[in-house]
Amino acid sequence: MAALGGKPAFGLLFDIDGVIVRGKKVLPSALESFKRLVDSEGKFRVPTVFVTNAGNAMRHDKAKQLSSWLEIEIHEEQVVMAHSPLRMFQQYHNKRVLISGQGPIVEIAKNLGFEKIVTIEELRCTFPMLDAVDHKRRISVPCTFEQYFPRIEAVVLFGEPIRWETALQLIVDTLMTDGLPARPMPHLVYPHIPLLACNMDLQWMAEAWMPRFGHGAFLLCLENLYKKITGHNLIYTALIGKPSEITYHHAHHMVVAQAKNIGIDSCVKRLYAVGDNIYTDIFGANLYDRYLSRRNVQESKRIVNVERSIEELLGSDTSDWGYGAESCSSILVQTGVYSEGVQNGMLDHSPRDFLPVEEKLRAPNELHPTKEVPALATISADEFKDIVMQKLKKRPVVVVFAEESLSVEDFSWQDEAGEGAFPNLENVSSESDGLTYLPFVHAPLRAFHHHLPMQGQNWYNVKLGPSGLLSDVALNETLLFLNLDDATSDEDRPDLLKRHDAVISQVYRTLAERHSDVLAVYTAHHSSWQSGEETLTRRVRRLLATDLAAEDEKGYASNKTLLYAPNMTVIIGKDSYSLTSGTAEGDEDLTIRFPQDISVIFSFENEKSPGYWSLLGVSVAIQNNTYIFNDTKVGAPLQFSYHCSQEVIFTDGDNKLNISSDFQIQPYIEERRFGSAYDCVYFFTVPIWSGLFVCGVFSLIMIFGLVMIMDIKTMDRFDDPKGKTITINTSE
Secondary structure (H helix, E strand, O other), rough: OOOHHHHHHHEEEEEOOOOEEEEEEEEHHHHHHOOOEOOOOOOOOOOOEEEEEOOOOHHHHHHHHHHHOOOOOOOOHHHOOHHHHHHHHHHHHOOEEEEOOOOOOOHHHHHHHOOOOEEEEHHHOOOOHHOOOOOHOOOOOOOOOHHHHHOOOEEEOOOOOOHHHHHHHHHHHHHHHHOOOOOOOOOOOOOOEEEEOOOOOOOOOOOOOOOOEEEEHHHHHHHHHHHHOOOOOOOOOEEOOOOHHHHHHHHHHHHHHHHHHHHOOOOOEEEEEEOOOOHHHHHHHHHHHHHHHHHOOOOOOOOEEEEOOOOHHOOOOOOOOOOOOEEEEEEEOOOOOOOOOOOOOOOOOOOOOHHHOOHHOOOOOOEOOOOOOOOOOEHHHHHHHHHHHEEEEEEEEEEEEEEEEEHHHHHHOOOOOOOOOOOOHHHHHHHOOOOOOOEEOHHHHHHHEEEEEOOOOOEOOOOOOOOOOOOOOOOOOOOEEEOOOOOOOOOOOHHHHHHHHHHHHHHHHHHHOOOOOEEEEEEEEEOOOOOOOOOOOOOOOOOOOOOOOHHHHOOOOOOOOEEEOEEEEEEEEEEEEEEEEOOOOOOOOOOEOOOOEEEEEEEEEOOOOOOEEHHHHHEEEEOEEEEEEOOOOOOOOOOOOEEEOEEEEEEOOOOEEOOOOOOEEEEEOOOOOOOOOOOOOOOOOOHHHHHHHHEEEEEEEEHHHHHHHHHOOOOOOOOOOOOOOOOOOOOO
């Protein structure tokens, strides 16, 4: 995927509804993912195009909407609407066309190049007697100008209309009468006038928990009505939008154009299409992938129906379409229409003209379940530790290979012969029990060095011999670290990776011959897109149930409550108790038992203020005596934690419970990690007191100065040279 010099040699095609948003609600994973695609100035580092089957908006309006949702600048040239490829159908631009849909469809049609436009509403007003479903809108008097109405030469369907019954009736009338709905026809005209349809989505995902009907449902009604009435199949001159290959071809062209705009001169070798619908997004991407494969090997065999093939629509000579892409991979997400376990494999929601569908064409190249981290999202060091801990249950030998820098493009780079930089690694992964690929992990080496040494064992830094083989001492170690920092100035990046690939393969095979279970990790000190000096400006502490007792004595967790308290001290009268090394238990109420025969119970409620939880009180049991602290004032919205960077003190008369700074607590948890922090902020903090003191000092100085100015006495008599001399005696 990556060209030499670190420039990406791939492009991304994103669906919008169900992938980025659901209705008007932006999916949190989308914001996180797209931050990885732009640089510090907000410009895309990878050519990215948004391909949607929506047809009710102009491209520039959709680009503005995406910019608002994703908080990055999206240009009109990055948006492909369902109707965008109609710009290439110039043979219909000077014909009188009937258009259907909602939104600014007249403006859309004119923008695409259509000159003579008739809307469903204009047709209904011209032929009022044709619309008879709604009794309140029935008009029995014909229009005077019916006979002068020019013939409709084509029908263009942009999207689902608002009043389906009116649109279905008038479109069927227009098709059956050869574009002259006012004149009775002596016989049915078939084939009918050209029909171009955009957006074939049977369903799409909005805010509702179930998918909603899309334009594909309207087309299904139109097809069946026309078949039932005429006995003939409805003929589409062109089906535009996903899963049509022509839409992906148009998007491919825009990816290449955008790559040049962002300074990528190399050829875009691969496309990755991300969608939530296997019948449009995944099916369409796989169809285009097969088209690319066929074109690249110059096959002459037609694979798709003639009516919708690219060659049939735009001509068979496609030799000048040399955009250079070799494949189009499909990636299915479960944030929209598709949901594993809900889809019925016996049903086929693909458009009629695409049936029958080979099962493999509906299978994504990658499937990302809802609970998994999005492919472009950052995985924290603690989350990565959780993943690794699952693999360490069998106590394998661990060997870590660390490059100075690494990125996604390094794994997908290919030379002209199609060979990647890791041929040996590909063979090793196919022979191993399993391979886990994580595109971006924050500080993975920190997770290894800080958390993985077990039972007093330390990391053994491996030094390779002249032949690249490990020494006998290294073969007996269980935590091995190999730093791949031997790059030379005259060595290209692919050559460096290939050399390291050979070393990794050799070391892994050597260890696998000696040990029955080996965990090999290939990572880097930092990403190729991130300099080594860059650091994360915001850190979030996460507590995991599996390692609280063993690794973090300051954290406590029950079944539904988490607490982080660096130091707790109980003061009862003149006696003071320091609470450490406690064990937690309980459900919603958190009980911590300490070795001094002391128990601390945190009690919560979430009914007084809907949507919020609060700490009812803290009770401390010392031997047979119980002390209750009710004046807590601790609470936060549900799914949020309460955090305080200052010391927290619960009091009851002379008794106190002191918790040092960095206190954090959260009840009613679903996962065993803190939610976003709802931080305590005292109004009169030290900085505020300092500011008030300084302002007071300056105020006193100003008041003193004003008083001194007001006390100045000026002269009230002046000497006049023409008058009598003023004499002032000492008494005055």
